[in-house]
Each structure stands twice: as structure tokens, then as C-alpha cells.
Amino acid sequence: MGKFKNHILVCLGTGCRASQSEEIIRNFKTALEENDLENDVQIVGTGCFGFCEKGPVIKMVPDNTFYVLVNPEDANEIVLEHIVKGRKVERLLYVDPETKKHVSDSKHMGFYKKQIRIALRNCGFINPENIDEYIARDGYAALGSVISEMTPQEAINVVKDSELRGRGGGGFPTGLKWELTKKSNSDQKYVVCNADEGDPGAFMDRSILEGDPHSVLEAMAICGYCIGANVGVIYIRAEYPLAIQRLKIAIQQARDYGLLGNEILGSKFNFDIEIRYGAGAFVCGEETALIHSMEGLRGEPTVKPPFPAVSGYKGKPTNVNNVETFANIPPIFLKGSSWFKTIGNEKSKGTKVFALAGKVNNVGLIEVPMGTTLREVIFDIGGGIKDGKKFKAVQTGGPSGGCLTEKHLDTPIDYDNLIASGSMMGSGGMVVLDEDDCMVDVARFYLDFTVEESCGKCAPCRIGNKRMNEMLEKITMGKGEEDDIIRLKNLANVIKDTSLCGLGQTSPNPVLSTMDNFMHEYVAHVHDKKCPAKQCKALMQYSIDPNKCVGCTLCSRVCPVDAISGERKEPHKINAALCIKCGACMEKCKFGAISLS
């Protein structure tokens, strides 16, 4: 980081950018210029720090002061106080929710304490648009040593020995996948990076590409060397413009440095990378669908075998790995597979990145060792449930995953445990639900997504998910019949059992897991016509407590359908048959006389 004495690292991840972090940078520049500090202090726009809940976040180097919830107006004060006077701006420091004390170094924050960053190692540390910063952190050293010191098989053995498993969700052993592709004889092979991250709320891959694009490029080149491919393709959804822009810059810089292109690092190995855009179809994250989309065909999966390792892109052997999988590769070569295996648990090694979202205090991007428990993630890192509410469930694995409950909180997170508990790792979405969430409605929410994203090729997914969604809708509308629960369960099991690809085989998971763990909520909706979480409006009724109502008439005036009647200064009444449950009356009532039950 050159001649500068100080560095200000400003998060330029998508979330912080949306909260004006670019303006923060501009204000910093002005403030530095005004104080003649532009040659002493460097501003670095970095990738995601992960602590999105408190964004925009900035970090002062070398003293590692971590400022949270920074506004553009704060830039001047930070320069004057922190840089000029050497005093921390206390009001922008993170406050530990328990001790209520300011914490200035992120290492001591609950959010970061239990995290180990391998895939995200450079996110928030380097300027992703400057290859030198990546190289300064040992970037491309792994590629160099692989090309110059190892045969392809030796390199594959390192990956195999690390026991790295695919981070896209399936958990297939990465080294084995490389070996299978290597063994397929062909004049042409391809390395494909699956950056079609499609789970709602998931931004693991996007953050890696935005914050550390070179780690993926380097890994793809290593993979190309191992399997005998000279073309790499990154399939990325077009909705990720920032990631695309940074990838383009990174690819060009790598070419300029001779790290991509012909005769890489003076060897005989040629490898270059191109980018393909996806239109944002969730199913295109499935590797055969992804390959079809890359070929310009309709994005729909085909039955495997043949696997892409045998016949993939353009019918040639193709190795498809997810972004996060690739991001793990360079550290495995730099630090060794035995180092990698010290992290994680027995069957799942290394770390996993999760996008922690929902009713949790610290929403953000986290990376934890495999084997960390859900409790540690939700309560230690996530800081517990928002507003002191009660934890109800956590949805892992996105729309394909399931809901895990209190009883699973101490289950160590790994591929196999999550499946055994009725959910899955998926690509790493993690949505925390509290007592206010209706589990039938949650299942319906995920089905809305799957119905939208089904490609339509196979009948159970195309029609079955639609029917499941309709049944859930019926139940949340209070129109469920006794048979519906049994029918729904049968339908969910058949869709899971008969669908062509992973999307359909997992789309019933939210239904099945909520049925397994929250059957009483289904029964309450269907049998008692009640929503225990008070979320399903159709099952709720607004009523006026005659003891609290003073007859001010405000409610009856605001009611859009004239469902409220009553004499002035007399308690009013709601006609349930007319009420459309808009809630306007309850909002307006100054006496707390209107309630929902």
C-alpha cells in the first residue's frame, strides 16, 4: 500500500453503495484535499465487509478502527478528528449490545469473533479494481507454484486431499470433479464458473466477485491447468453489474500481467476467461441448465448422466464450480490441504459463507468454519433475534431448503447434518424467523418463488408446484379442507421424488419441513381457521374493545369500506363481513381500542 501513512477502507459492496458509500468517498477526498492530506492518506474502495446491518462501514488502517453507519457528512469529521488529531470519533464506533461499550476493532465484535475468512479473505481489505493489491496478498502465487512445480494430477491430488466440497449446494467433492473432467478425453475442455447466484436474499458469490474477483480468476486458471482446459467461462447473471464490471477490469489486468492468455508465467499453459450473462433464471444455477443457457438454448436442465465432466458445454468435458468453491482454491495451495482440513468438521472441511438475513440483529455476510452451530451463527454472530422476540426457525438453503427449529440450534452446520435435519446447505442463504412469522405463509412465500422459477420442462415441477402454492394459498386464506393437509404432503413427496432436476426435487422442502416441525400451525389454519402467528389476514379479525373506545368516530371515518358504525361518544363496532382487514382503523385509533385477533 505504498507511501501512504494512513488508509481509509470504504465498503463499496452493493449494500453500502446503496447507502451512499460512493458519496462518502467523494467527501473524504474533498476533506483530505482541504487539509492537504491527499498524499498521506489513501482512500480504498473495497468489497463487502459483511456487516451490512451497520453499513456503510469504513475501516481506518493501520489502527483498524471500524466505523459503522457512516453518513457522507461524517467524512469531514473523521478526517479532522481521526487523521489530523488522532482521536477516534466515538459516536461512529460500534456499540456492543451487551456491555453497551464502544468497540473500535472489528476483531472484538461479536459479529466477527467466530468468523474465519478464507473465501472472503480479501473482501474488505483490498481494492478489487487493482491487481497489485491482490498480488500483495499472495495473489497468483498459487497459480505460479502449481504451473511451475506440479503436474496436473499432483495439483488435483492437493484439492482432493483438502476434501473441499462444492459450495454451490450439492457438496460434491471438488477434487473428484476435476479428476473426472481430466480423465475425459477431448481436444477441447472448459472451465465454467457458476456465478448465477439466484436464491432470494443470497449475495455470497456476488460479494466475492465484487470484493475479490482475482481469486476466482486465479482458481479457474489452476483448474484449467489441472483438467487440460484453455478456456474458462464465467456465467454470471446480468443483474450483477458491479460484479461484471469488476470482473472485466480484473480479467484485463490479469491479461496485461500475463496471468491470463498465452504462455502464462512463461509456461506452455494457455488459459483465458470470458464472461457470459444469464438472464436471472434461478434454474440456470443447475449446471446442465446453465450449460444450455451458455449455448444459447432454453435454460432448462437435462437428465444426468451424462454429466458435464463427460459432455458439457458444446458437448465437451466441462468442469462447473461455484464462485465460492473457486475462491477457496488459492488458499488451499498456498497454505496446504492439511491446513485446510484443520478447519471444519469430519465430513465437511473449511468454511462456508452465509448470507444471514431475516429477524436477526446483525444482518450480513458471514464466513464460519463448517461445524459451527446454528446457535452460534444466530445468537453470537447474528446478535440474536431483533426486538427481543422469540426465535422460531431458520430457513437454510434458500427456496430449496427447509426450516430448522429450536431443536436443531445445536446441530453443527455441515452438508450432511443439514440434509439429515430436513434442510440443505444450498448456496448459503440463511433467513431467521421469529415468533411473528407464520410457517404456512413462509412455505407459501418460498413456493411463490419456485413457481416463478420453474423452467416448465417436467410436469411435477411445472404443475405440481403451482398446485402446492394454490393449496397453501387456500389454507392461508382460511379455506383449507381437512383433506388438504394429507394431499399437500403427498403432493410434496411426489414432486420431490419425481422431478427432473434439483429445483423440483427440493422445491417441496419448505413445505415438508414446516409440516414436520410446525404441523400444529397447519392444523390451526385448516381446522380452527386460526393463524397462530397472526400473519394470515384472512384468518384475523379486527375488533373494538368497548371499554376502551370513546366513540371519537375517527375509525369509522378512515374505514374505506364503511365497515365501522356507532354513535358519537358511544363504543363503535366493526362489521366483520364488510371489513377488508386493511388495518387503517387500528393505525388511527388513539386509544388502543382496536385489536387484531
Next chain:
Amino acid sequence: MEKINIIIDDKQVAVEPGTTVLHAARLIGIKIPTLCYMKLDDLNFENKPGGCRICVVEIEGRRNLAPACKTECTAGMKVKTNTIRVINSRRTVLELILSNHPAECLICAKSGDCELQSLAHKLGIREIHYQGEKSKFKGDKSPSIIREMEKCVMCRRCETACNEVQTVGVLSAINRGFNSVVAPAFEMDFDKTTCTYCGQCVAVCPTGALTERDLTWRVIEALVNPEKTVVVQTAPAVRAALGEAFGMEPGTLVTGKMTAALRKLGFNYVFDTDFAADLTIMEEGTEILDRLSKFLKGDKDVKLPILTSCCPGWVNFLEHNFPELKDVPSTAKSPQQMFGAIAKSYFADKLGIKREDMIVVSVMPCLAKKYESMRPEFSVNGDPDVNISISTRELAQLIRNANIDFNSLPDEDFDSPLGASTGAAVIFGTTGGVIEAAVRSAYELFTKKQLPKLDFEELRGLEGIRQATIDFDGTPINIGIAHGLGNARKLLDDLKAGKCSFHAIEIMACPGGCIGGGGQPYHHGNVEILRKRQSALYIEDKNKPLRKSHENPFIVQLYDEFLGKPLEHKAHELLHTHYFDKKKKIIIE
């Protein structure tokens, strides 16, 4: 290679590597139901997207059920095809498909011939437990084909036929999820696309989503109109397939019964397109000889090879895809149109009626013929040479409608003079037949010698592209044959690239030729049916007293009395046409 042993429903079976579970099961008498799957051996048609999930089976050691049509046998595999899990899944999936299907069986064109209906019957579905919204799509009423896509089950067979077999590329899956359907791009109507109306999509559709434009009512209206003389012509391939519609064995020739039925229906004259096929040979054969003689004399400008032009689907394909070759095919009209032109001139004159007072109905194995009959160049002052073109299936419908017990009808003969034909005309109905008929006449006219043998086995068969060299008494004539438009495309690409050494090429749009036409009784994936229809036509040819078109006495009479000589003025005016460049026709609205 060594065979693989697998166990299906506790029975052991040894199969060749690469065999699917579906086929292995069939070998031991286990018929796993299918819906989307269809394979036509030798015709390059294999549709197995694994999409309908009806053929799912349980395989020991696998987490999910597997589609039998897509799963290859591996050594030691243990398969169960009828466990409660399999049966429940299969029925549930079928209920789902039915839940998104209009329950209009009573008034569906496909009723009684619908694979979805049969499947529901086979699985004994009595209740659909999963009801909900049904998908809605834009309808399409083209001149030949009706699309009612609410009935589509996304089997993708039409897509395979249109893209892989025919390489027409009009149909593909569009939209996502529940709204998925097979349609032309942007759900354009067929008439705005490069659709050739070959009807192969209709021929393979398991349901009523794709059917022919039904013109039976227009035929009935014509028949009851006392002011009109109604003349019918029947194409050669119809007689080899119509019987199937009345429960007869495929390949049963019903020429006589068909003629009787048409007469019972009330047609004033029952004629034969075969007559016009003989006429086609006179014109096309003469044209071949004309070009060939010029070529052999060293004329460099002559267009060779000559391409046959009987098939309207193929003509559409050429106009859309190879307009630069539009001067290459023979200018001879198709037999259907030659018949119309002669009926409304020569025969109307004989009867002393105006052409407007004559209605020509054609019965064709073909859906493209409907469109062809509507081409403006085939009408005089707005009066089309052929007024109504119906398919074999529609004729069967008319016969049933008229309470005619088809199976017990006595054989009757065609009317004279436009009902007489030779064996050469009969084989127009199969791939290779037109060119064989042309060779029989061209040989004798060219060499002035009698053919030593009439059966050209080298031109027969079902292989997609065939070639043979026929010795024209010392002059070797190279013949090419293609059926299925994908095969035609290969030959045309060669032709364009100058890699073609043929003198004459026969092209038929439909796999198998007209016997496999889009208007024929449905084959439901049984390619044997096409083979039987084919041999039926060769048998009829063999049994005909005359087997060379130029020997048809009524053809000779027609030229003497009316036309003069082939290719000359009157013949040219009535029996020849020209082709259009339709490449830029695609309009996106």
C-alpha cells in the same frame, strides 16, 4: 460387447449396453406407461426429454424415482416398476397433468385417439385431487393447422419433429414454469412464420393441442348444394391408410371401399389423384429429359439436378429457406393441382358446365395441401382449382357421419376418365415412388427401348437419404432421394455448395413420404405402420395392369384431345407453376 444383466420386477433380463430401462422392460413383457417419449426407428425421430415423468420407476440405491425412458441399464441394476411408491407417483403426476388440461374430451378432435386419454384410462384416474388455475394461451388458426395449446402437455414431440427431423425451426418451448408452452417465437401465428405446414407436429402430438383445420362441414355443404357438381380426387397414400380409421390392419388397401364410400357420400364424380400423378410424370418426366438432353449436349446453363415438385410442404420449405434455388425444381404442379386444373377445364368442358359450378374436393394424406389449394396462383378469377382439401382423417370422419358401414362396403371402381391410373402413379404415395415412376417413363422415352424390369428396388426403403445410379442404356443417371425436410436440407446444402452430382432428386417433406403425412391416421410412434402402408402401395402397383404413366390410355387421350404435347403451350399454362422468394416473409408484429 457383453450383455448386461439387470432385474426388473424380480425378473432377470440381459440387455445390450446402452439399452434403457424402458426397453429392457418391454423385452420381458413389462409395459411401463409413457407419455412424452416417442421413437421412430429409421426416421431420425427420438423424443425423450424425460419431462412427463410418467415412466418413473424405482431403482434400488437411488434416492429419487428415475425416468425409465432416459435411464440406461447398468450391471446388477434392480428395478421395480409397480411398487406403491411408483404407482402413487405416476398417478399423482398424471392427475397434475390432467388438472391443467381442458376436460373437453367429448368435443375434442383427438377424442378416442388421444394418448393422454388412453393413459388416464389405463391408470384408472377417477378423480383429480389437485385442481387449480389452468393455463391459457393464444390460439392459432392457420390454413392447415389449428393450435389449441391449453391441451399441450409439454411432451416436446412437435418441437423435436419441427427442429430435429424437419429442421424447420418454427416450434420451441417459450415462457417459464406453469406458463411454458411450445409455440413459434413470440407466439406468432404459423402463417407469419416459416412453417411449411408439413403437419409432422400434428402427426406426433399425443393430445388435441395440434390438429388439422377441419373442413368436413364445407364438404357437406358442397355436397348438398344442387347447383354444384362435386368432384373428388383421392391421393395414393390415402387408400393405404384409411382402413386403419375403421379398425383394419395397417397396410390394408381399401381403394375399392373408399371409392364406394365417396360415391355414397354423394360426390358426383369419384376420381383419382393418381390420374394426375400419371400426368405429372408426363410433364415432369419430359422436363427431366429436356434438361438432361440439353445437359448432355453440353448446355452449361441448364439447371441440374432437377428437383421434384409434387410435395407442397417441400415447396414451402424451399421458398422459405432456399429461395436462391427456386429455379431448380421442376415447374410441374403437384398432382392435386394438376387434377384441379384439368377437372375445371377439360372435364368441365366435357360436362358443359362453368368451372365456377364445379367444386373439386381433394382427399389428401397431407395438411400442406390445404394451404397449397389456397395459393392465389392456383385459382382463376378467384375460383380455386381445388376448392376444399381434406385429410384422410377428415374423410374417415365424413364416412362415420354419414352412417356408412365402411368395412362391409363392396369394392367399386373410380369414374372415368379422370379415375384411370397406372402403378407408377400409386407409388407416388411413398418416398422414392415419384422418382421411380419418372424413371420408368423417362427411360423408355429417352432410350426408345422397353424397360427390362419395372421394380427399382434400389430406389425403395425408408433410409433418409438414398442414392442410386440407373443405367439409361449406357448413360448413367444419378438419382437422389430425400424424405423428411432435415434430409432435404442436407441435399440442398450440398447442392448450393456445388457438391452434388445428381441428375434428379426426389424430395418429400414427410418422413416416409405421403404415407407418413400429417393428415394420415395417427401412427402413435409405431413405425411399422408406415412400413405396412408402404408395402401396400407397392402391392397395388404390382397388381395394376399398366405400370408406366405414359401408357395410361386416358392420359394419351387427354393430350390428343386437349393438351397437345407435354410442356407445350396449353400444358404449360395449365400444368406448370413458378416459385416465390419468401425468405423475408417473417414479420414480427
